[in-house]
Amino acid sequence: MKTPSYLQIDADVTLLSAFKTPARARYFFDMRDHDDYEKLREIALWARENTLPMVMLGAGTNCLFAFDVFEGVIIRNRNTGWEEPFEQGGRVLLAVHSGSLSNTVAEKLYTHYRIPTLVPWIGLPGTFGGATIGNAGCFGVEMSDIFVSTEVLDLETGEVHVWEPRDMHYAYRESALKGNARYFVLSTIIDISPRGGEYETYTLENFRSIRRVKQPTGISCGSFFTNTFPTEEQKTSLSEFLTPMGTLSSGRLIDHAGLKWTRVGWVKVSEQHGNFFINDQKWTWQDVLELRDRVKKEIFEKYRVELHEEVRIITN
Numbered sequence: 001m002k003t004p005s006y007l008q009i010d011a012d013v014t015l016l017s018a019f020k021t022p023a024r025a026r027y028f029f030d031m032r033d034h035d036d037y038e039k040l041r042e043i044a045l046w047a048r049e050n051t052l053p054m055v056m057l058g059a060g061t062n063c064l065f066a067f068d069v070f071e072g073v074i075i076r077n078r079n080t081g082w083e084e085p086f087e088q089g090g091r092v093l094l095a096v097h098s099g100s101l102s103n104t105v106a107e108k109l110y111t112h113y114r115i116p117t118l119v120p121w122i123g124l125p126g127t128f129g130g131a132t133i134g135n136a137g138c139f140g141v142e143m144s145d146i147f148v149s150t151e152v153l154d155l156e157t158g159e160v161h162v163w164e165p166r167d168m169h170y171a172y173r174e175s176a177l178k179g180n181a182r183y184f185v186l187s188t189i190i191d192i193s194p195r196g197g198e199y200e201t202y203t204l205e206n207f208r209s210i211r212r213v214k215q216p217t218g219i220s221c222g223s224f225f226t227n228t229f230p231t232e233e234q235k236t237s238l239s240e241f242l243t244p245m246g247t248l249s250s251g252r253l254i255d256h257a258g259l260k261w262t263r264v265g266w267v268k269v270s271e272q273h274g275n276f277f278i279n280d281q282k283w284t285w286q287d288v289l290e291l292r293d294r295v296k297k298e299i300f301e302k303y304r305v306e307l308h309e310e311v312r313i314i315t316n
C-alpha cells in the first residue's frame, strides 16, 4: 500500500502539545471532520503494514512530546460539533464529537440552553475525546459521573463499537481506553440532567476567576502528577496532605518539600501551584523529564510516596 497522499511528511508539531517543546513528526494527519474517518482507517492500515506507531491527539493539553522526531504517525483530532440535547429514559443526553473542546461545550450548554450541569468545566482545557480517555473533571464533575456511552473506531479491524460504563472501568484519571492505541474515540454521549450540586448556582465568571486564582498562567500541561492513594499508615502519618477525595495531594507534598521554584534549564515548578511545571519559553523535553525525576526522587525520599505522571509522556 502506498503512503496516503494526505499525510504530511516531516511536520512541525511543536505547537500541538501544551508544553510546546520543539518536536517534529515523520507523518502527521490533521483530522477535521467526519469524512476524514475513512482516511483514518486507511492510515491505520498503512501504519500497521509498515509497523509504524500511531498517536492520537486532541488538544494536546495532557501530553509531553519526549522526542525530537516522532518516528510514526501523529493524528490531531479537530472534529468538533454536537447534536441537540435529547431526552431518553427520563434523562437529558448530549452527543458530542470527540474533537470538541470541553470548555466550549460547557459554556454553550449554559449560555444557549441554560443547562448548568457542565458549568464546573468552564475553563477545563482539552477535547471531549481527551476527557473521555482520561476521566477528566473538576469541581465535583468527572467524566465518569456523566458518561453514558462512547463510539470508538477499532483501528485494527476498522469497525465502530459502542462502549458503555461497564466497558470503561473508570477510576481516578483512568479508563480502559487510556494508553490503548487500538481505539480512537469518535464521540461521547453524556447525561446533562440537572445534578443539583452547589456549583450549579455559580456564574461563568465565578469559574473563570477560580481558575485564574488557583492555577498559574504560563505554558504548562496542568497537574503533572496524579494525586496518590495512601496506605493505611500514610492516612495517619500524612493526614495533612489528604484531599477531600482521600488521596494525597501531590501539589501540597511538593510545596511542603520546598520544591516550588525548583528549576532545570527553562522549566520550573510553579511558585503558585506545586503540581504545575511551567515553561519559561525555551524548555526542552529533556529539562521536563529531569525536573520530573528530581521531584519524584525528593518526594519519595521525604515521604515514601511514589508519584505517577498524569501527563502522558509520548516517546518513540
Ligand SMILES: Cc1cc2nc3c(=O)[nH]c(=O)nc-3n(C[C@H](O)[C@H](O)[C@H](O)COP(=O)(O)OP(=O)(O)OC[C@H]3O[C@@H](n4cnc5c(N)ncnc54)[C@H](O)[C@@H]3O)c2cc1C
Pocket (backbone or CB within 6 Å): 018, 055, 056, 057, 058, 059, 060, 061, 062, 063, 077, 098, 124, 125, 126, 127, 128, 129, 130, 131, 132, 133, 134, 135, 136, 137, 138, 178, 179, 183, 184, 185, 186, 215, 220, 221, 222, 223, 312
Ligand atoms: C492549565 C491546565 C489545567 C488543567 N486542569 C485540569 C483539570 O482541572 N482537570 C482535569 O481532569 N484535567 C485538567 N487538565 C488536563 C487536560 O485538560 C485534560 O486531561 C484533557 O481532558 C485532555 O484533553 P486533550 O484533548 O488535550 O487530550 P490530549 O492531551 O490530546 O490527549 C490525552 C490522551 O488522550 C488520548 N486521546 C485524545 N483524544 C483521543 C481520541 N479522540 N481517541 C483516542 N485517544 C485520544 C491521547 O492519545 C492521550 O493519551 C489541565 C490541563 C491544563 C493545561
